[in-house]
Amino acid sequence: MRALIRAGPSKTLTLDTNHPEPTSNNFPNSYIVKVKATALTREELIWPEPLESAIPIPGYDLTCIVTAVPQSTGPKVFKVGDEVYGLTNPHKQGNARDFAEVDERDLALKPRNLTWEEAAAVPLSALSAYQGLFIHGGLSIVGDGSNESKRVLVTAASGGVGIWAVQLAHQAGVHVTGTCGPSNIDFVKSLGADTVLDYRKTDLLTWVEEEPEQRSFDVVIDCIGGQTLADAWKCLKKDGRMISVAEPADLKKPANGIAEGVQSVWFIVEANHGQLSRITNMIEGGKCKAQVDQVFELEEWEAAFVQLESGHTKGKVVLKL
Template sequence: MRALIRTGDKSPETLTLDPNHPEPTPNDHPECYIIRTKACALTREELTWAEPKGPDAPVPGLDLAGEIISAPQSQGEHKFKPGDEVYALTTFTWKGNARDITVAHETELALKPEGLGWEETASVPLSALSAYQGLFVHGALKPPKEGKNTGKRVLITAASGGVGLWGVQLAHQAGADVVGTCGTSNVDFVKSLGVDTVLDYRKVDLLEWVSVDRAARGFDVVLDCIGGVTLTDAWKCAREGAKVVSVAEPPNPKRPEDGVAEGVLGVWFIVEPNGAQLAEVTDLLEQKKCQAVVDSVYELAQFEEAFKKLEEGHAKGKIILKVGA
């Protein structure tokens, strides 16, 4: 089978398309589903992530959309069956999904949303789960199915990016008052996602904007998707007892020495595969309360172009590798 593998250091230049890569089999992975990959999504800088238990020939693309070939060999009932169309964020410690045949655990999988194409489906898992866990697990907001977050204010930085656009949509569906930051060219796009207030960072200084009326404009939860100076400023925009949650870098080293409200906590986390949470996202997609956003699609053989686009930054949505027909 074909597989995109990394043969050297952690850079796109060491990627190669292996036409004869070993195919995963039920005997090799008795606890896993064997899946025919239809599409996978790429994540910026994923090639640089630590791999404490990684394979010898890493495969990128942790977002998966595909069709089940076989169920696990273990006895008992299985949630999915051959022929089911599924999607998932798969484990970070095994090979990714830029390959014709891949594997996934049952707890990682959810049924593919009806009405979504393979490429749109592959754009969802990592970004949506990062936003979901950032807001509802670590940020302590109530998820959409559990009630509204009346009076809660949420800041999403880099709101037009892969995680940010899901942060806006999920916080909006959860009933929070949502503020998002983005560049000039993406203002209308972020508005379309359901944001209550959009701040063009090229024209508006976030800290100054909040300082006009901190009591009214401050935030109960910050979901930071960019890090750096923006993360430092976010601490001063948080209300008493707020959570500053970052997927970009650990927030505590960015905490200013003064100007931070009492009881504000910083949280940094690594997203975890979770099929049950992904199923909640599926419901929102099927009800058209949320949308999947694809920046661009490349054939697997066009991986060099795809990674070039990825590393340039400023993609609106996800960059997808089309693997199967």
């Protein structure tokens, strides 16, 4: 089969057109799947976890068709022929290959109203936003009015995680403010953001300090890091939550100017069948949508990574198999 591998001492990317296929005998507790698409994540080539594999393969989001079920005894959630999608463990090989082996807990049924490429853009980003908001951010996922007075800031709101943080916070009944470039303002508004700031024209901290009682936030989902993260610390209310997906928030914590009781969380997103199934339901119900920046054939992987690392994507970069 074809596989995008990281070969040699420098782990240089190479397209291997004669890579061995996984078999159910080698992975008795995993499904074997035919990969249809995989989404790439910015800076994933410098993550330490994938390098634990003897032959690393990138791409941890995937959409696929089940071709073989686990040999282990007991009931199986999926059957041969099911169209599924998911997020696989970065400690294992990724999915930029024709066939892969995937744990049952990493998968959910693919949204019926999305293409293979659109669905591949969902799992890692949507689960990161879901866990940031509802597991670590203390918000209620149910739009029952309990979040009505809450305010959430999402930086880089047109990026992979930002898109989902805006949509999920909006669905939960939160007042959402997003930051983005001028070309994406209308797009971020269409996702459900109540206020959208053009970061090129509006300094976030200055904007909040103009009316701190009305503009400070209960939760920040920072997808940028650096100075933006440092400023965002000062934009939180008393007992607010700083959730950073770009870098550990404490690395950019200012020495002063932070409200009392503000806490930070740095977490690594985890695959979760139940959470991804709930996200699927929202997509099929028309409450959330996926966003693909650009689709490349597997053989165009070099151009895909150039686009990915440009820092100006709207949604995810996807490899089509």
